Amino acid sequence: MDFESLSCEKTDVPAPFCGLRILLVDNDTTSLLNLASALEEHSFKVTTIEKATVALSILRERIDQFDLVMVDVNMPDMECFEFINCTQLIKDIPIILMSSNVKREMVEQAVAQGVCFFFMKPISAKKLKNIWQHVYRHQKKVSQKLEKNKANNQVEVMDNTSFANKKMQDTKGKIIVNSAEGSKGKRKRITDEETQVKNGDSEKEDRSLVSEKTMEKRRRLHWTPDLEKKFKKAVRKLGQKGMFIKT
Numbered sequence: 001m002d003f004e005s006l007s008c009e010k011t012d013v014p015a016p017f018c019g020l021r022i023l024l025v026d027n028d029t030t031s032l033l034n035l036a037s038a039l040e041e042h043s044f045k046v047t048t049i050e051k052a053t054v055a056l057s058i059l060r061e062r063i064d065q066f067d068l069v070m071v072d073v074n075m076p077d078m079e080c081f082e083f084i085n086c087t088q089l090i091k092d093i094p095i096i097l098m099s100s101n102v103k104r105e106m107v108e109q110a111v112a113q114g115v116c117f118f119f120m121k122p123i124s125a126k127k128l129k130n131i132w133q134h135v136y137r138h139q140k141k142v143s144q145k146l147e148k149n150k151a152n153n154q155v156e157v158m159d160n161t162s163f164a165n166k167k168m169q170d171t172k173g174k175i176i177v178n179s180a181e182g183s184k185g186k187r188k189r190i191t192d193e194e195t196q197v198k199n200g201d202s203e204k205e206d207r208s209l210v211s212e213k214t215m216e217k218r219r220r221l222h223w224t225p226d227l228e229k230k231f232k233k234a235v236r237k238l239g240q241k242g243m244f245i246k247t
Helices: 003-011 027-041 051-062 082-092 104-112 124-131 132-220 227-246
Strands: 021-025 045-047 068-072 095-099 117-118
Touching: 021 027, 021 051, 027 045, 027 124, 045 051, 051 068, 051 082, 068 082, 082 095, 082 104, 104 117
Parallel strands: 021 045, 021 068, 068 095, 095 117
Antiparallel strands: none
16 A cells, blocks of 8 residues: 555545645745645645745646645735636636734635635644545536536537528428429419310311311212202292382
8 A cells, every 4th residue: 555545544534535735825934934835744735835826826837736726815016816817717727825813804705706615723633634526526616617617518409400400491392382282283284284185176176077068068069950949939939029129
């Protein structure tokens, strides 16, 4: 069993948080050294800095080498909440504030700004041992946020896909309807033309039948003696009418 495992069992710190990397910022040298010594007793790895501006520079250069930032509120070179903003812009990392004079308004503002905890000095050994819990809660919160964003993105993709499919179906439906209407129009025009052709053919057939019947009647008329008598009689009547008119 290695040294790190032994020290973790000795301090009751969960194995994943053994060797927790802490950036400790305090302009009070005595307080800084005492805190660092107490944290190291619980297997935590501590980097001590006396200036806030230097701490930010180190955090930028070694962005993946810290799990937690602990900073005293009363830093002479930078206002506390400005330091918090700058730190959050560099990395989403849990921040713990410390002060020997804690005011309620300051605590509320710090929490609203995303600080995970506010310690009043002096800090007990038990609280320092359990400092890993704040890191755990922060990691859990970040994980839940990522899962929620992932779920929202999946829902958005599904909504967009459904909308696209529906749009395609609507477009296909319109094409089919238009095609059907166009086919109906074509069929109607063809039907009208066929009707006109049929009607024209019928009229031609009717005229042909009349002509044939007339010709047939003409063909059937034969000059007979009886017809000759009737013809002469009609001529005489016409002659008599003409004479009566003259007198």
